[in-house]
Amino acid sequence: MRILLVNPPNCGRSIPEERYGIDSIKQIFRGEPLALEVLAGNLEGFETAICDLKAAPDSFTADLEDFRPDIVAVTGVTCEANTMLRLARQAKEAGALTVAGGIHASSDPEFFNRAEFDYVVVGLGRQSFRELVETLAAGGRDAPSGVARTSPGRPLSFAPRRFSAADAGGDPPPAYELVRNHRSHYRLERLGLDMGFVVSAYGCPFDCDFCCIKGLTGGRYLTVPVESVVRDIGLLPTPVIRLLDANTFGDPAHAERLCDAITTAGIKKNFLADVRSDTVVRHPELMKKWRDAGLKAVIIGFEEIDDERLAELNKKNRSAVNTEAISVLHDIGITIIGDFIISPDYEEDDFERLGRYIADNRVDLPMITVLTPLPGTRLHQRLRDRIVVDDLDFYTLTNAVLPTKLPEEKFYRLYAELIREGHRNARL
Ligand code: B12
Ligand code: SF4
Incomplete structure (x- = not known):
């Protein structure tokens, strides 16, 4: 099973810039997508890649074509939520199953209860995402605790996870090597x-x-x-x-x-x-x-x-x-x-x-x-x-x-x- 983990590009709009031409407020920060490295690190036995659109904003289409993922899993903060939907739409057109995770998915999972996404991971995903991938690889469809299977048109229902030390970390380490080409960013x-x-x-x-x-x-x-x-x-x-x-x-x-x-x-x-x-x-x-x-x-x-x-x-x-x-x-x-x-x-x-x-x-x-x-x-x-x-x-x-x-x-x-x-x- 091939899993493409996606970090949205720098996005978010600025009222002061758009309405008043003040361009000094919006800030661009940089850093590696650690959440995706943590997820990939715990996916031993599966083929994983990270598409960091903050470092290489135009690489998504090529990654979909070259890597041909079975699963496209997207992270994001609240100002990236709309962009996550757009990326998932493209991934679905390429035939992949789609998963949303990260801070917005954890704070407002219902937002992603739409046709663009098949699953929403709520909270720490290190263990729950692995469990989901194992289930899917075995031909199952049921979501483990901490993961919601989307049901557009009906309220999202899922078993909340009681997070423990295993969800937080340990072995194996984050897959830092997956973004080595971007490290200069x-x-x-x-x-x-x-x-x-x-x-x-x-x-x-x-x-x-x-x-x-x-x-x-x-x-x-x-x-x-x-x-x-x-x-x-x-x-x-x-x-x-x-x-x-x-x-x-x-x-x-x-x-x-x-x-x-x-x-x-x-x-x-x-x-x-x-x-x-x-x-x-x-x-x-x-x-x-x-x-x-x-x-x-x-x-x-x-x-x-x-x-x-x-x-x-x-x-x-x-x-x-x-x-x-x-x-x-x-x-x-x-x-x-x-x-x-x-x-x-x-x-x-x-x-x-x-x-x-x-x-x-x-x-x-x-x-x-x-x-x-x-x-x-x-x-x-x-x-x-x-x-x-x-x-x-x-x-x-x-x-x-x-x-x-x-x-x-x-x-x-x-x-x-x-x-x-x-x-x-x-x-x-
Ligand atoms: C590092 C960081 C960044 C980095 C992100 C690097 C990257 N991804 O490229 C940078 C510096 C780029 C950044 C930027 C911004 N950030 Co920031 N950032 C953080 C910070 C400090 C840590 C996040 C992190 O990586 N933690 C470590 C990882 C391992 O933990 P995690 O993210 O929680 O991931 C776990 C789970 O959430 C889940 N998970 C996460 N993603 C996914 C994806 C899938 C598919 C699955 C299954 C699971 C999953 O599993 C992971 C492992 O267990 C948090 C605050 C915090 N301490 O959490 C703020 C935070 C996330 N950022 C925040 C904000 C607001 C921003 C900016 C909008 C700031 C700005 N004003 O410009 C921008 C947004 C970027 C943009 N599009 O413009 C807010 C988000 C609030 C919100 N609800 O939107 C936070 C919470 C800080 C705060 N002030 O409250 N940020
Ligand atoms: S809840 Fe904790 S992390 Fe959040 S703002 Fe308060 S002290 Fe900071």
Whole structure:
């Protein structure tokens, strides 16, 4: 059985660009399709290939013709959902069975309950997708737990999976070699450094209202065995490793064991990882230890600078803790990439206050997105009736899909200025 795993091209549309000619907000990031490498790694015994349309945007038709897949399995985030349908349509015309997976499929599986797709994998797919492929190879059609067989016109029904350690990782490793021809694309542009992706944990112990991570693990936090993580780091030729976890330090004891294992293995690489500010404040010694093991920068979801707004997002954190974490990290010497969320309700002075906070606290690189009710989140349930942009192409987190309080153009001009200012002062 031949399986083609497909990563959609960079897509997503930009309101500020299309309506006001502001082209500085939409961002293009790069990186290897680790989800597909993880799936392929666990498909030993089957012929697999990865079609990375972010690296080679025109390669899909040729891959369909040359590889002649029996199954075409497509990943994607919400702004890629429409593109996933288009790719599946083409795959079906070529005679393949089609499978949707990834963050949008996990958050809103019903979206893919259409003729374009035969199956939808909900949540971590390492094990469930293998089980599906084995079933199909044996001539069966029934979906294993965590996989829905589509039923267009009727609600999707499937057995939810109780995710466990086996779904998270272990042997065999991700099939990093399947994208070796594209590796020069996977770079940290700002520093001109090659970067590889490794995962050490899935899910998050928290449950913020706007976050879609929960759907991947059914709300559980699952760590990958440290030996597997160290093995994966060793398999990558890159000097920089981005740990892709939603929250690398969700289990501080696991994070410490991983740090010790990296040191013991004599690995000399630079790391980038996600951490919450309250974890930094509670575990400064752990952060120091990680710095010594190569942690150069952390990504922190500060989100908002007001306690009231943080509470509205169910962030379970306070602004004073965010500020303290910044100071702890500055003292330790770890670079801070700070995620901030601007609300469509923002007025001029909210933009000013955020700009001042970023400058005064010397956040090394701010990453600013617009509060977006992503399908499948509590925020979406709460604000569904206020949504004015339904087309998922705009769900890039850089468009206001809710009405802006300020005149829309003014909102985007202030947003673009905030981004410009952040990049001008960036220390990375
Ligand atoms: C790495 C990453 C990227 C990489 C993706 C590399 C690539 N594929 O080419 C890059 C940097 C390119 C990227 C880009 C963007 N990203 Co991004 N990204 C991530 C990140 C940090 C990790 C995802 C990951 O690879 N995890 C590791 C893998 C192994 O886990 P996984 O993806 O969950 O995969 C498992 C399951 O989901 C499932 N699965 C996944 N795909 C498939 C496919 C099939 C067929 C099957 C069966 C199963 C399956 O099985 C996998 C193994 O168990 C997540 C946040 C997070 N920590 O999850 C955000 C995240 C996915 N990104 C996000 C966003 C918004 C974006 C951008 C829109 C950002 C922007 N504003 O431009 C763009 C979209 C690209 C575009 N089209 O323009 C959001 C998505 C929210 C949403 N619902 O849409 C997230 C969740 C971050 C957040 N802010 O909340 N991103
Ligand atoms: S702490 Fe981060 S990863 Fe965890 S639920 Fe909140 S936003 Fe999502």
